[in-house]
Amino acid sequence: MSSPLLSIEDLNISFKTSKGIVKANQGISLEVREEEILGLIGETGCGKTTLGKAILRLLSGKATLEGKIVYRGTDLLTLPEKEMRRFRGKEIGIMLQNPSACLNPVLSAGSQIAEIYRYHEGMGKKEAEKKAGKMLELVGISSSRGCEYPHQFSGGMLQRVMVAIGLALRPGLLIADEPTRGLDTDTKLQISELIAGLVRKENSSMLLITHDLEIAGRLADRIAVMYAGEIVEIGKVAEILSNPKHPYTLDLLHSLPGKGFRTVSGQPPSLVSPPSGCRYHPRCSFRLEACSQVHPALMGFEGERLTRCFLSEKGRINETAAQPFLNAQSALKCEEE
Amino acid sequence: MTEVIEKTEITEKAYLAEKRLNFGEFGKNRLAVSGLLLIAFLCILALFAPRIAPHDPLAQRLDSGLLFPSTEYPFGTDELGRCIFSRVIYGTRISLGIGLLVVAATSVAGTSLGLLSGYRGGLLDEVIMRVVDIVMAFPNIILALVIAGLLGPGFSSVVLALAFTQWPAYARLVRGQVLSLRKRAFVEAARALRPSSFYIMRKHILPNCMEPVIVLGTLEIAHVIIFASALSFLGLGIQAPDPEWGSMLKAGIPFLRTVSHLTFFPGLMIIFTVFAFNFAGDGLRDSLGQPADQEVLAR
């Protein structure tokens, strides 16, 4: 087993708002290993974007962070701002959500890549532009489009520019936040293949934050599932997809298109006042009495598998749910062929 | 920057909900509340001027001209022996009157035209917007100056002149709002119900563009008051004996070197009044979550 590249230990993040304290992340422990793609799955508002931004300390002053974020032996949370800048872009690249908002509208795409080389590697203008052009070619954009401005690109193309920026300095870790949101099915696949391909080629690692289980299933080595600010399950892709131990993961899989759209009632809880006990218990169809009172810990299962559910030990989920799910899973497999 | 995080993170809807609750936040905005209190104070001054003012603002007493402030005459007297304090207080009636009248008229007219122009589009829009452009091609104080000057001095010419120059601001602001609202799905959903366009404008569009209009209106009262007193100061607005602050200032100029309180107090009153409305308008803008856009700010 390779040593972790990034390890997050017991991270708590909260925001003060007029409605109360939003506990966006609670007790997050996670590691991203060398040359690994870790998929972080969760629904809108579960705190996954906050986690991604927190790693590079990009959250606003309103956010309170506790815990440790260790990258190659350095705890990023204790670094002074000036040294933190060395990690941003160079060690850890990030593709934030919504590329049309993340690119400066008055600077050309090429110059936004070139400026990274000029700033970090002290290159001259010509050289940096040339390198930016190469980077564009690498993500499948003709370098002649480097002088165009963000509004002249389509959504998929913008996402490619974001990939080029994220990987410009060959970082050890790329954090990609919803890189496929809002794209057509075809474009979605192209972009995800592109990112994963580049990351693998560079022997880098990636934290892929997405709500799309299918994309995560295709690209990731391991998957972490997040619900209401907590990690509820972590494990190898194949294990998670074929044998989910947490009811939420199970429900999420069932809700996928082409798998019967089995529905779960209710909606994610507020992060200001989450339910007592297990956060999923009000919606869970397997809930026990204890679930509403005792908050389950993230428990080791077999091997590297961790699950935050009382039932997982007893393996009851398997018995109840194996049948319909197996069909769905085989459908997924067929499609991938 | 802080808001951005919340926007993306707690999702937009939570952000919107917060924005809505911000009317309550207005209460917390101490500056804005003090602006409103100042306005209330001014209104009281205007309403109860006869009770508050110690003297008749027009009564001349030539034997007690150019007196310095005393308990009898808190702000002193002018060259004709009139009590400046009383005149300043009565002046509130004129300035607030002009401000409210002009803003009431222009906001209604401008908003209606902006609504029509934005929602109907087409030729009507072209015509209205070109008229707006034409009026706005004149710096507004200059246009007001010419109109008021040629109409002849007096209360009604000042009101007319300012009303004519100030309405396009609302029309432009509202039209912009309407254009962006028209693209929103709820307006399209309402159209799918096939009501009259008047219904959609009244029920779905107007309520959603009122906030900036309220902000603009509040700030406009401040501008109108300044413009009106500038006209009077130049001698083209309200004329002497009427206690208008601008014309009082003008009357005080010859005595600037010796008895500067003649110009000092009326000027202070203008600043105080304008400040109150600017303050309240600013507070409204902050708590209604309106971006400080140039349309509202640039006046």
Add this chain to the structure above:
Amino acid sequence: MWKYIAKRLAMISIVIAGVTLVAFSAMYLAPGDPAEVIALARYGEDLSASQVETLRVAEGFDAPVHVQYMIWLGHLLQLDLGKSLVTSEDVLTEIRQKLPATAELAIASLLISLLIALPAGILGALRKNTLLDKSCMFVSLVGVSIPNFWLGLLLIWFFALTLHMFPSYGYGSLKHIVLPALTLGTSMSAVTARLTRASLLEVLGQEYIVAARARGFDERTILFRHALKNAFLPVVTFAGMQFGYLLGGAVVVETIFSWPGIGKLLVDSIFAMDFSMVQGCVLFIAVLFSLSSLAVDILYAVLDPRIRYDRRD
């Protein structure tokens, strides 16, 4: 972009056509018969009916209104703004003589206002909600509320009458321009500072600033390369409107300081009921203002690539 500019040009010609109509019809706002009003201004109280009639024919007031407008417009197209009805000076020559004074005042005021406003606005946005920012914004809010004529009088009282540092009126030396320019400049700076701050704050709240930070740039680079260019876009548009404020403010300030510019000329002509001079001044100012808006629009197009290059589908 050329399409955009062409569109602007077309629009501005319509606007200027409308402006001439407004300027022409302004004369008919005055109560009573224009010929009589002018005759009254020219010959004083004891004028005879025949004097009025002679003047009516001489100045062309006997023709129907639309014909008068057409004739006036015809002259206008040959850059002939007519003669003053009171002094018989050529209107355009008169305006041309007054133009330098107003231009000097405008430029000096603009410089003063930018020198105050830009640093204050930028500093305020960068140090948001600190004591410095709050006091800057408070001062500027008070500044917005001070009428420029009062500020002018205050400056005269303090610097001219009390300290005797600068002359209180007149035109000529560098010393003469200090007080008028200070009056106009400071009163303008308050608004610009607020706009700069608001605009920069808005930009600093954008996601691309966070994204730039995520690329490891320091705050200086982010401010100068990413934030300011965007933040100045609305400020540039605003500068166009500021020009109108400048011209309007000049009227008041020139009157207070007896500054021999177009503003003072306009006010004097209104008092003298010198219609052709008023028309000329108003028209000149409006055209100048429109052209400056056009210039600003073009500048905006050059600065903002979203207009410079049309969207591609």
Add this chain to the structure above:
Amino acid sequence: MALLKVEGLKKYYYSGLFKKEIHRAVDGISFEIGRGKTLGLVGKSGCGKSTLGRTVLRLLEPTAGRVLFDGQDISGFKGSALKNLGTKMQIIFQNPESCLNPRMKVYDAIAEPLRLHRLCERDEERGRIQELIEAVSLSEELLFRYPGELSGGQLQRVAIARVLGMKPEFIVADEPTSMLDPLVQAQVLSLLKKLQTEYGISFLFISHDMQVVEWMSDEIAFMEEGKIVGFR
């Protein structure tokens, strides 16, 4: 007979100086939808599928072609006939965040079509709205909230309840779930399907997600650059 029949529908946009540049958003499309059936419409973004949905409803005026609803050509409808059509043909939008007026409480949003078309007596209104909100399985307490306080899935249900109140026969669903999370998407889609069997509504279901469309539709049309390139 088909409930909805579209024949050679075109929607062109003209731009440029002399209106010479033509953008053919919908370029001669014909199809039919039977009562209680769903036609899925798949295509990439920008292929004109949303424009098609709106043109069918005459929210956009077609450049050419006919839309027959229940055997009648609706393109000539005016006044009360057109207003009546509003209750029979409806639309659900993509972005739940903007599909409701932020100034109207949920109750009023659902009541609006009932009041506009006088679909029920004043004293029955409350009960009718109760029925509707239950039909989309939302709790009653949401009725007096503003849209800003609801989640995306809840908003989309309110939009459905609002449309449902008119007992429409045909609904254009324009990517109704593409902005929702998977769990919520499943909820909304099964709700639509349930309502379809209960009320016999026909759908034109627009989406770019093949799997969603497959699950929802009886027949699928593929759209590319303003034209339908195939049915399945």
